[in-house]
Structures are given as structure tokens and as C-alpha cells.
Amino acid sequence: MARCERDQAVSMIALQDGNNFYCSVEASFDPRLRGKPVCVASSGDGCVIARDALSKKLGVPMGAPIHQIPPEVRRQITFRSANFALYGDISTRIASILRALFPAIEQYSIDENFIDLTGIPSKDHERLAAEARARILKWTGIPSCVGIGPTKTLAKLSNKRAKSSISGVVTTMPDDPALLTYPVEDVWGVGRKLTARLGADGILTARDLAAADVDTLRSRYGVVLARTQRELQGIPCAELEEHEPQRKEIMVSRTLGKDITSETELMQAIATFAQRACEKLRSRQLQAAGVWVFIQTNPFKQNLPQYNPSKSFRLLMPSADTREILMVAQGLAKAMFRPSYGYKKAGVSLLDLSHTDVQQGDLFAGIDQRSKAIMEVMDRTNQKFGRGSMGFASTAWRPRGKTLEKPAWSVKRDMLSPAYTTDWKQLIRVR
DNA sequence: TCTGGGGTCCTAGGACCC
């Protein structure tokens, strides 16, 4: 009886996290990769954004530019370009496995899910966590770990501990002696800058942070770290968010395949990003009231003149019409463009987002039904025949046969795995 | 030669108002 009361009083949270997620997904679809070091590369095949256990062992640092990895190490590694369509699909499958086992989950990121354990007797927590791990491994091929604790921060910390455990499931309570040796830099919410400052104040472990003077911590470091401290003490400051909150911003930006000097090419890139951002916008039934554009020179060529302007524009009425937003974005870019610079990166961001169903409509013009109809035709066409089937000429992408002819500035993705699960034409071949 | 993308939240400072 007393046990039940205690269970009700303390709510517990679990965090499931796929091990080396992107690499595990690649390996689960391509058996040739198993037992070999695998890394996944960022857009443009520039940096390492995921490493499997073997590449970590070879000493490949997270975020390392691929060209800086010593050739003798690089030769041993199989690289893949990031294939987010594939990873997102596997992520959805894992979430549905968890939903079948637990009353409420929060899809926190592409490879992490928080699980609400409230109402489940604490003696069953680790058993159920182990069951979840086993199902995910069996049904998707992805290994994962589960961390359990009374707050999200402690669940995160447990998950990190679980990565080096035998069972893959770890629970941490605020008084756990493990906090005495757990480095503060591995606490959720403590990044590089904070680690350095905390270290100078003698705060080196999770335990040091939990035990620090509250007022000093708040005044020296702000409310965010003060919340982290309370979470380490077992006092929840962050709830489980079952439903994704509404987006505040939608951004599309890229490092370009080459340094652009011509205005025409820069305008093509801006048009491409604006078009893609509008697609994302409409897929969420959103509209934007602001547009922000930035262009940047190559920061790695410090011998060349640098120029990194940005500019924003507020629309009279919120819009989800690619034609309108594309014109605004190009107008902003045109106003910032200066010849004789080499532009290496650019982006378009849509701001002040709202739902299309709260559209007030212009008092005089009314809601533009024609615009809505045109955009729907475009989106449906692209959905049916693949992204890029119908687009704007100003983006300079041209259909050629069954594929799209890429402009010279487009991004490199030379090591891409097939879209096994999201494109009929790319289904896995058994023989 | 080659160096990621997409988000959120907080804070400080300026503009503006009463």
C-alpha cells in the first residue's frame, strides 16, 4: 500500500535513444556495412555528423571535416551522405512501437523519445524499458538504450550512462553516487562555454552542480541553468510535451557547392530555398508574415574579403504563396548583393508563422482562393511524381529525362543511400 | 580542392510611451 502511494507521488520519465542512430539505420539496410566503420556526412559531404562504434574507435571526432581525417583512417571508413528521409521514416516506426507499450511519449528528436512512466509501478520500469529495446531492435534493426529518472534531465543522464552499461537500461535518482563522478559537461543543457565557466568556479561534476548555491548560480548563469540544477535535484521543470508545439520559424539554408559570384546564380539559389521553405510551410498548414534572407561569403577563406549581410521584410498579410514569398526573398537578396564577393552560403527563413485556418483575410481583397488552388496543384503534383516535378523556373532546376538537372551551385551528395522506405522506385532489392 | 542544417530560449539594449 505504502509502495503504491509512493509510486503515485513520484512521476518517472524514461528516455529512449537510438545508438549511433544514422549509422545504425544505414547498416540496417545495407548488410555490407556491418562490422565495418561507418560515418554519415553532412550536407555537401563536408563534415562527419554521425559515427558508429568502430569509427569512434578509429578516433574520428564528431563534426570533423572529412578532408581533415588522415587518409589512412579515411580509407577504412564507409561514408554515407545524410539521408534524412530514411532516418525520419525509421524514427516514426520506433515511435509507434513505443506508443503501443506506453500511455504517452514525446518525440523529442529524430533519434530520441521521452516516455511518461506515470501510473506504471516502479518495479516494472526497467523490465518494460528492456522490452521496448528488444522490440525496437527486432522490428527495425536499431539498437538503443533507455535511461530512467524522475526528471527529463536525470533520464537523459541515465541514458548516457546506459550507453556504457551491459543491460542498456539505467535508472538514476538524485542521490545516486554516480553523480559524484559524472562530468558536468555531459549534463543536458551544459555546453562548451558553460563547462569552461563552471570549471573556473570549481563545478566539475553533476553533483557539484546539484549542490551549488541556488542564488549564486541563478545570478551568475541565469534561469536556464538554475532549472537544470533543480532537475538534477529531482524537481521537474520540464513537462512531457506529447504534441509538437507550433513552429515559430521555418528555415532552408545551404552551403553552396561552389563560391557564387554571379547575381543570377545567387538568385537561383535563393529561389530554390524560398520554394522549399514554402513547401514545408504548407505541409504544416502554416503561413508566414515575415521573410528573412541571409547571404555569406566563405569564412574559411579569410584572405578574401568577407561580407555576411541579412535582411528581413514584413508582409502586409500572412502568405503561403511561393510566388509572393519568392519575389520578396529575391528582392531582399538583390538589395544585399554586391559584386566581387564569392558567396558560399545562403538561406531563407519564414517568420511570424500562423495557422492558415485563422486567416482573417484582407478586408478589401478577401482570401485569395486562386493562390490556394495553384499551390495545392503544385504540392499534389510534387507529392505524386516526386519533389521537384513542378517548380519555378527561377530556381534553374530543369527536368531532364527522369531526373532533375542540377545547377552548378547545388550541393554535393555523392554517397547517398537509396530511399528504401519512402520511394517505390528505390525499394531494397533482395536479389 | 574540401569545412552542416534547423531549431529554441534567454538576455541585454535601444526605441518609445506615459
Next chain:
DNA sequence: TCTGGGGTCCTAGGACCC
């Protein structure tokens, strides 16, 4: 010539996350 205080809103920049 001197000269306030408080509130809000907006923006830019910094820090963090995956």
C-alpha cells in the same frame, strides 16, 4: 541649464540542443 522612472516591445546576439 538642469533633467525621472517604469513599462513594453522589438531586435540582435549568444548559448544550447540534435
